Amino acid sequence: MNRKKKxxxxxxxxxxxxxxxxxPLSKEKYISKAERANIEALQNETENAQPIIDAQ
Structure with a gap:
């Protein structure tokens, strides 16, 4: 019995x-600090670019 159980x-x-x-994975893929900073910088650029277009 022990062999079967094992x-x-x-x-x-x-x-x-x-x-x-x-x-499926429950956790999101890891994003390094540098990548997060780059993504944030790109988002800030796009946010800053939109008001300039609206002002013209």
């Missing part, structure tokens, strides 16, 4: 791991 436990754990890899 094998079943191993197989169940493998199945669990495979299912976990298949499931």
């Amino acid at each position: 094998l079943n436990k191993i197989l169940k754990s493998r199945i669990k791991k495979m299912n976990a890899k298949k499931s």
Whole structure:
């Protein structure tokens, strides 16, 4: 009985791991500080560019 139980436990754990890899990620992809700064700078540029167009 112990051998069967041990094998079943191993197989169940493998199945669990495979299912976990298949499931969608709950966390967002990591974005470094430098990339966040670049994105923020681009957003600021676009925000600043829009009022200039409106003023003309």
